[in-house]
Amino acid sequence: MKLQCTDLVKTYGTLHAVDHIALTLEQGKIYGLIGRNGAGKTTLLSLLTAQNPATAGEVTLDGAPVWENREALGHLCFSRELNISPETGLGNLKVKEYLRIASIYYPHWDAGMAQELTELFCLPVKKKLQKLSKGMLSMVTIIVALASKADFTFLDEPVAGLDVVARDQFYKLLLEEYSATGRTFVISTHIIEEAADVLEEVIILREGKLLMTENVQDLLDSARYVSGKADEVDAAVRGLEVHHAESMGRSKGVTVLLKPGEAVDESREVTVQPMSLQKIFVALCGEEVQV
Amino acid sequence: MKGRNLRFWRRYALELLAVGLGVAFFCLVVSALGAQPEALPGVLMCTPYYLSMGCAFGLILCCFSIHISYLPLILAMGSTRREAFWGFLWCRLLVVAAAAVLSLFLWLLLPGDVARDGLTLLPLLVLLMLLAASLGSLMGLLYQRWRGLGILVLAVLSGVVGAGASITVMSSSRGAALFSRLGPLGAWTAVGAALWLLLGAADLLLTRSTLRRREVKL
Amino acid sequence: MKEQLTESKSIYLQISEMIETDILRGILLEEEQVPSTNELARLYTINPATAGKGVNLLVEEGILYKKRGIGMFVAAGAREAILKKRRKSFEETHLAPLLREAESLGITREELIAMIREK
Known part of the structure; x- marks a missing residue:
C-alpha cells in the first residue's frame, strides 16, 4: 500500500x-x-x-x-x-x-x-x-x-x-x-x-517545499561537521556539498553532506565530526551565521 | 461505511429529540400545575405543540452550532463531505419525523376537538420544525462568515421562537382557534411550504458548497 | 548489552559494536541466539529497521548467521573474526589519530615510544 x-x-x-x-x-x-x-x-x-x-x-x-x-x-x-x-x-x-x-x-x-x-x-x-x-x-x-x-x-x-x-x-x-x-x-x-x-x-x-526524504541512518552517515582554520576547511571540503558555514574570527565550521564515494580531505588540519539529526536540520534549514 | 456515518447522526438525532421531549415535558408540567384537574386532558393534548416548539428550538440551536462543532470534528475523523452533508440532512428529517409521528399518535389516540384541530395543524407544525432547522443551519453558516451578525440573528430568532413557545404554552388549547382567526389554514400551510422550500434549498446549497471547501481547524 | 547509546556514532554501528563486544566478553556465546531486532528496538527505544541494519552488518561480515524462522545466531569462529577485525581497525581508529595528535603537539616518534614504554 x-x-x-x-x-x-x-x-x-x-x-x-x-x-x-x-x-x-x-x-x-x-x-x-x-x-x-x-x-x-x-x-x-x-x-x-x-x-x-x-x-x-x-x-x-x-x-x-x-x-x-x-x-x-x-x-x-x-x-x-x-x-x-x-x-x-x-x-x-x-x-x-x-x-x-x-x-x-x-x-x-x-x-x-x-x-x-x-x-x-x-x-x-x-x-x-x-x-x-x-x-x-x-x-x-x-x-x-x-x-x-x-x-x-x-x-x-x-x-x-x-x-x-x-x-x-x-x-x-x-x-x-x-x-x-x-x-x-x-x-x-x-x-x-x-x-x-x-x-x-x-x-x-x-x-512549503520538500527539501529531502532520506533514511535517517544514511543521512547521519553522510553528514559531517568540518572545522578548523578557514582556509584549511575550504580546502578540505572542496568539491563537496557544503551547508551553513559558520565563521568566527579565523576559524570556520561547515556542514558537509557526502555523496557515496566522497570523503573529506583529512590530510588537511581539520576536525571532522559526525552530526546529530537536529544539527543537520539546523544546518539545512537555518540561516548562515556570521559572528 | 454508510452504516457508521448514520450511527453518528442517529445518535445526534436522538439527543435532539430528547431536548424536544424535555422541553415538552417541562411545558406540560408547568401547564398542568396551573390547571384545574378537569382541564388536565386538555393540557395533555397540547403536548404535541410543546414537542414541536421544543424540537424547533432545539433544531435551531443545534443546526446552528453543528457547523462549528460536529461537522469539522467528523471531517477530521475521516468522514467525507458527502456523508456529512447527507447525514446532517437525515438527522434533521429523523427528528422532525419522530416528533410528527409522536404527535400524530397522541392526537389520534386522544378524543376531542383539540386533537382534531391539532391534526389539521400537523403539516404546519412539521413545516415549522423543518423551517427552524434550515434557519438554524443558515445562521450557522452566517456565523462562520460574520460572527457578530450570526449571533445577533440567532438571538433574535431564538427570541421569536421562544415567544412563540410561551404563547403556545399560555394559550395552549386555543392554539388552533387562534390560528384559524388569522386566516385559512391552507394559505398558511402554503406560505410555510414556500418559505421552507426557499430557505431549505438555500441552506442545503450553501451547506454543500461550504462543506466542499471547508478546511478543518480543530 | 546494557550500555547506553551515544550521540557521536550512528546507532546501527553502535548496535553492531555492542553485539561484537558482548561476543568478546562471553556474554553471547557461539551458536547462541542474539536478541531479535524487535527486542533490540524495545531495549534501546530505536526503530527496528535501524537495529536490523546493525544486525545485518554483522551477518554480512559472517559474525552472525540467520536461522530461518527462528532468528539470528552467533556464528562459529565469531570471536576470532571480531578480534581480527578490531586489531586491523585498531590502527585506523586509535593509532592514526594518536600519531596525528602527537604530530600537531610536536611530540617526536622517539618521545612517543618512550611514553609507551613507561606505561
Whole structure:
C-alpha cells in the first residue's frame, strides 16, 4: 500500500503553504516530518488525509484518489493537535464522547486498546475537553492515533505538552505498536533529537517545499561537521556539498553532506565530526551565521 | 461505511429529540400545575405543540452550532463531505419525523376537538420544525462568515421562537382557534411550504458548497 | 548489552559494536541466539529497521548467521573474526589519530615510544 502525492500545491492567497510537493509514503515505516514553524507540515498532513482540499495536485492511495473516498479514508488517520478554544465549539465535548465518535469513524478502531491507554495515562474520561491540560490533550490525540489502527497514521506534534517521562513512554508505545502491526506512522515534531532514534526516514520541509526524504541512518552517515582554520576547511571540503558555514574570527565550521564515494580531505588540519539529526536540520534549514 | 456515518447522526438525532421531549415535558408540567384537574386532558393534548416548539428550538440551536462543532470534528475523523452533508440532512428529517409521528399518535389516540384541530395543524407544525432547522443551519453558516451578525440573528430568532413557545404554552388549547382567526389554514400551510422550500434549498446549497471547501481547524 | 547509546556514532554501528563486544566478553556465546531486532528496538527505544541494519552488518561480515524462522545466531569462529577485525581497525581508529595528535603537539616518534614504554 502506498500513499502518494504528485505536484501537490496549496495556496492561501499569494502564500504557497505547500509548493509542488511529490512524496511517496510506504507501508511499514516510521517517518519523521520536520521543518520550521510555517514550513507547511500541518498543511501537508491535512492535504494527505483529505481534510483540506488541495489547490492543485492529487493525493492517491494505491492509485485511487483519497479526496471524498470513504474506502481510502478508512486506511488513514490524522490525529492532530487539539487546540480547544471557545470558537471551536468542541470544548464542551467530554473525552469519552470524543473517543466514541472516533470509534464510529475509524473502521479498525480497537476499543480495548483505547481503554488500556486511557487507564495507562490516567485520563479523566468524563471531563470536558476544555478542562484538560495541554499534556492531557496530547494524550487524547495519541490514544486516537494508536487505537485507530489505521494503516497510515499521522501525528502532528504528538508530544507537545508532554513531560520527558511521558514522551519516553510515547516513543516506547509507538515502537511497540509498530513492531506488532507494521503500520506506517508519520510524526511531525520539533523535538528532533529525541525522535531521531525512532524514525526510519525523515522528510524535511522548507518554506512549503520538500527539501529531502532520506533514511535517517544514511543521512547521519553522510553528514559531517568540518572545522578548523578557514582556509584549511575550504580546502578540505572542496568539491563537496557544503551547508551553513559558520565563521568566527579565523576559524570556520561547515556542514558537509557526502555523496557515496566522497570523503573529506583529512590530510588537511581539520576536525571532522559526525552530526546529530537536529544539527543537520539546523544546518539545512537555518540561516548562515556570521559572528 | 454508510452504516457508521448514520450511527453518528442517529445518535445526534436522538439527543435532539430528547431536548424536544424535555422541553415538552417541562411545558406540560408547568401547564398542568396551573390547571384545574378537569382541564388536565386538555393540557395533555397540547403536548404535541410543546414537542414541536421544543424540537424547533432545539433544531435551531443545534443546526446552528453543528457547523462549528460536529461537522469539522467528523471531517477530521475521516468522514467525507458527502456523508456529512447527507447525514446532517437525515438527522434533521429523523427528528422532525419522530416528533410528527409522536404527535400524530397522541392526537389520534386522544378524543376531542383539540386533537382534531391539532391534526389539521400537523403539516404546519412539521413545516415549522423543518423551517427552524434550515434557519438554524443558515445562521450557522452566517456565523462562520460574520460572527457578530450570526449571533445577533440567532438571538433574535431564538427570541421569536421562544415567544412563540410561551404563547403556545399560555394559550395552549386555543392554539388552533387562534390560528384559524388569522386566516385559512391552507394559505398558511402554503406560505410555510414556500418559505421552507426557499430557505431549505438555500441552506442545503450553501451547506454543500461550504462543506466542499471547508478546511478543518480543530 | 546494557550500555547506553551515544550521540557521536550512528546507532546501527553502535548496535553492531555492542553485539561484537558482548561476543568478546562471553556474554553471547557461539551458536547462541542474539536478541531479535524487535527486542533490540524495545531495549534501546530505536526503530527496528535501524537495529536490523546493525544486525545485518554483522551477518554480512559472517559474525552472525540467520536461522530461518527462528532468528539470528552467533556464528562459529565469531570471536576470532571480531578480534581480527578490531586489531586491523585498531590502527585506523586509535593509532592514526594518536600519531596525528602527537604530530600537531610536536611530540617526536622517539618521545612517543618512550611514553609507551613507561606505561
